[in-house]
Every structure is written in C-alpha cells, then in structure tokens.
Amino acid sequence: MEIDNLLISGRDESIDVCCSIFGYTELLNKLHISAGYNIKHQPYEFEKICKFFNIDINNTTMFSKNTILIGFSQKYFNENIIDKYNIEQIVTNKDIIKIIGDNTSTKYIKCGCISSIIVKEFLTNHIIPSKQSAILLYYGIIYQTSNLKSKNTKSLDIEMVNYLKEVYKYTLLEDSHNEIFKISNFRNVL
Numbered sequence: 487m488e489i490d491n492l493l494i495s496g497r498d499e500s501i502d503v504c505c506s507i508f509g510y511t512e513l514l515n516k517l518h519i520s521a522g523y524n525i526k527h528q529p530y531e532f533e534k535i536c537k538f539f540n541i542d543i544n545n546t547t548m549f550s551k552n553t554i555l556i557g558f559s560q561k562y563f564n565e566n567i568i569d570k571y572n573i574e575q576i577v578t579n580k581d582i583i584k585i586i587g588d589n590t591s592t593k594y595i596k597c598g599c600i601s602s603i604i605v606k607e608f609l610t611n612h613i614i615p616s617k618q619s620a621i622l623l624y625y626g627i628i629y630q631t632s633n634l635k636s637k638n639t640k641s642l643d644i645e646m647v648n649y650l651k652e653v654y655k656y657t658l659l660e661d662s663h664n665e666i667f668k669i670s671n672f673r674n675v676l
Contacts, residue, residue, distance in 0.1 A: 490520040491552045503557045504532045505626030506600040509619040516613050522546025535625050541618045558582050597642040601626030605646040624650045624658050
C-alpha cells in the first residue's frame, strides 16, 4: 500500500504530539487521503494511556514525499531536517510564519495543545473520531493543559474536551485520570 502522507513529530515527542499524530492520521484516512505516521519515541505516559485502553500503535516504516509535521521545533529547521522529509504542511499551536516563510503550508490555531486542533478538524469535516482517537486526543488535551488548569489553556481546549466527553461519555471518565497520570505535578491539579 502506498502512503501519500507521512505524519511525523516536530520535536521530542510529547503526549500531545503523539496523540495528535494518531488522530490526524485517522482523520486524513477517513477523508480518503492515504496517510501513515511515525512516532519515533513514545513517552511513558503515552504508552500508559495506550495500555490502559488497549490501543495498538503501529508505526509506518516507509517514507513519503508528502510529509506533515505535527508540532514545531526550531531544531528541525536549523539542522535542515525539513529538507530531508520534504515537509508540505505543519500543524501547530505556535505562530511560526515568520520563521518558516511562505513555502510550507501551516495549519495554525492558537490554543493550549495540538490535540485540540485535530479535534476541531474532525468537527469541521463532520466526522466523529473513533473511540481510540477520541481517547488519545482527550488525554492529549488533558495532559498538555494540566487538566484544563494551565495558564496556556484556551477556550478551544475546553470546548474540544467537552465535545469528546459528550460523544464518548461512558469512556472518558475523570476517575481514570488519577490511574493513568500518577506523576506528582499532574496529580496536584486534579
């Protein structure tokens, strides 16, 4: 099977980036745009979410001419890694137009995390995310915004969490937060 788009991360993978890569790949495929993803490093907490909900992560091993960068890292541009992957689009919650110029398409929304942008894309395209994507995107938002209490939390983050909780109300239970995120700095805000 030929992959038209390969989604990769734009920095050391955070939970938000990993969840976003998984969700956006599903959305593109549901829009009949062939896509695969490559998560080079899965943070422990991301692996824990996948294990808790029995979500199987299978990376794409082939490379593609059309690459979508999820997140942003100045390092990618400084080391010319962007040329290696021929990045056509960057999905980010950072305003990077001045850094990258006009050659690369950017999907930018100011919000606390990239997972919120991906959930908004599902809504915009009138597609309900699968249970697996909904779980990952939900926890990507919850983790990145410290349970919506971080100073970086925006109204979009809150709206997207509420949407996911409405669609999957029997799956996305707040009781599971403590079981999954047993790290002191996260527990303190719950």
